[in-house]
Amino acid sequence: AMLRQRGERLPDSQALAAATPARASGGEPVIEARALTRDFAEFRAVDAVSFQVQPGEIFGLLGANGAGKTTVIKMLTGILPPSSGLGQVAGADMRSAGQQIKERIGYMSQAFSLYGELSVLQNLDLHARLFHLPAERIAPRIRELCQRFGLEPYADMPAAGLPLGIRQRLSLAVAVVHEPKLLILDEPTSGVDPVARDQFWALLIELSREQGVTIFISTHFMNEAERCDRISLMHAGRVLASDTPAALRQASGADTLEAAFISYLERAADTPRTEPVAEPAPVVRNNHQAKAQPFSLGRLLGIAYRESLELLRDPIRLAFALIGSVLLMFVLGFGISMDVENLRFAVLDRDQSPESRDYIQNIAGSRYFSQQPALQNNAELERRMASGELSLALEIPPGYGRDLRLGRHPEIAAWVDGALPFRGETARGYMQGLHLQYISDLVTEVTGDRPHLLPTDIASRYRYNQDFRSIYAMVPAVIPMLLIFIPAILMALGVVREKELGSITNLYVTPVTRLEFLLGKQLPYVAVAMFSFLLLLLQAVFVFDVPVKGSMLALSCGTLLYVTVTTGIGLLTSTFVRTQIAALFGTALLTMLPTIQFSGLTTPVGSLEHGAYWIGQVFPASYYLVLSRGIFTKALGFADLLPQFLALLLFIPLLTAAAVARLPKQEG
Secondary structure, three states: OOEOOOOOOOOOHHHHHHHOOOOOOOOOOOEEEEEEEEEEOOEEEEEEEEEEEOOOOEEEEEOOOOOOHHHHHHHHOOOOOOOEEEEEEOOEEOOOOHHHHHHHEEEEOOOOOOOOOOEHHHHHHHHHHHOOOOHHHHHHHHHHHHHHOOOHHHOOOEHHHOOHHHHHHHHHHHHOOOOOOEEEEEOOOOOOOHHHHHHHHHHHHHHHHHHOOEEEEEEOEHHHHHOOOEEEEEEOOEEEEEEOHHHHHHHHOOOOHHHHHHHHHHHHHHOOOOOOOOOOOOOOOOOOOOOOOOOOHHHHHHHHHHHHHHHHOOHHHHHHHHHHHHHHHHHHHHHOOOOOOOEEEEEEEOOOOHHHHHHHHHHHOOOOEEEOOOOOOHHHHHHHHHOOOOOEEEEEOOOHHHHHHOOOOOOOEEEEOOOOHHHHHHHHHHHHHHHHHHHHHHHHHHHOOOOOOOOOOOOOOOOOOOOOOOHHHHHHHHHHHHHHHHHHHHHHHHHHHHHHHOOOHHHHHOOOOHHHHHHHHHHHHHHHHHHHHHHHHHHHHHOOOOOOOOOHHHHHHHHHHHHHHHHHHHHHHHOOOOOHHHHHHHHHHHHHHHHHHHOOOOOOHHHOOHHHHHHHHOOHHHHHHHHHHHHHHOOOOOHHHHHHHHHHHHHHHHHHHHHHHHOOOOOO
């Protein structure tokens, strides 16, 4: 509803008129809209709105909540594209020059959209950088604004902790930090107490009357509309009338603006709607302002600086990014192992002879088996095997030693737990090997000659990982897993969080391009991921005792490419979701499952079949895993890993281009 705030002092109309700068009749309008229309599916929010705003005036858009005021402002600022209609803002065509418009105007949204974790000074500094204020002008301009807007006592306070009236003043200061000649405000005093509202309007009048700033403001307060030079009355998406408040009262024969508005509403209710007649395009006048820069390193670094401050102010998130990887490295490094050792076995020895004890000792002396208390009967054997206590049970029959001494062929029963096929097959192979070794040693002891089971001897040598321990393969493989999991999630959350908090509006209304925004957001997370890599590297070398045998420079360069890719995955994921919960789960599934199943963690990509093979070929972890293992265990360098470097390098522009294409620069 539209309100007249009780207890507020209305402006002195004569004083206001005296302060109003003269405007040349027929001068070049700062804003010109013709038949602007915006549809949302079946609903028409704005219907053929037309008006002009002259230089230096305060132009108000008066209407109830839901009248379409915010939609009009979003079209003027380039946040929303119009469904139809024409217009120009600050000398630039709304349809094709959105970037130029954003550089030339100051915008203040209805909701507080600044960065709450940044202080007053940091918010001002950030936006001064985004609008390319010269470096030597930033500090004096910030001091000037803090003094003029009464922000000095709050300079170092986080914006989120400011009182509402001070927040509004900060938002206005941010909107004018680059000294625009056009200020667009969307219900800036909504929810503010009368005293703060009066102070806010004093600042607006000063900007308009003393500095010649054109102000376009929407409101649903009658007394605020009275302070405007001209107003448009808006209802149900349409402009009912446009003129000075006094002229509107006179034309409707009403004593108050509220009564005049009601009169226009009654007339509109009696007048059937007609389709707007298409008007010729407004002429876009030449202007002398510099063209918008398609890419600015300064704006990119400004976004990166803000994101870095946010990370530093959120110790929990930063700790998760750094310590989380280290903790997971402990869990996965020690937990994921392909080594089958210390298999528990027990023996049901029905012979109790020196020969049977010698056979048992042959098994117990191996690092592959760990002897448990002896079995007493078949029932105990069955029970302990069924419970999983034993992986192997041996049954030595009575008379084993006697038969062995007499040259007979005694048999020993070996029961293997096959519930886990890989583990069971490995235990069976170990047992066969130890049995053959025992027989060979026995024959050698009796005859003095070692038997030859084959016509030739085969001597096996491992070229890499001579100890044949899986930790030398798994630790270099866990690093790629952790460097895709946590950095990608943090990156996705960093972007989606802006959507949830509404600070994404800063992308829509500032000259920052989508590429600058995404790369600026990405840089701090790449730096955090590289620091995390350093911790993981130290952990691998000093905790797990896995040395780096190859080129450390190659490993570092490959990791830099890889974390740029993994954070790029997070960027791309963030463009598909709107909530942090969806970003968290979506990114986790997208990164972890392919890394574990298809990147060669346990099975080489070349051994995969059908779709699994092609997933491995197009997933970045597959290439970095080869690079990591090759440098850790095979002493490889740049020349040996050139295909992997090129593949990772190719992922970066592809992911960045996809994220830029997916991220909208406008709402809707």
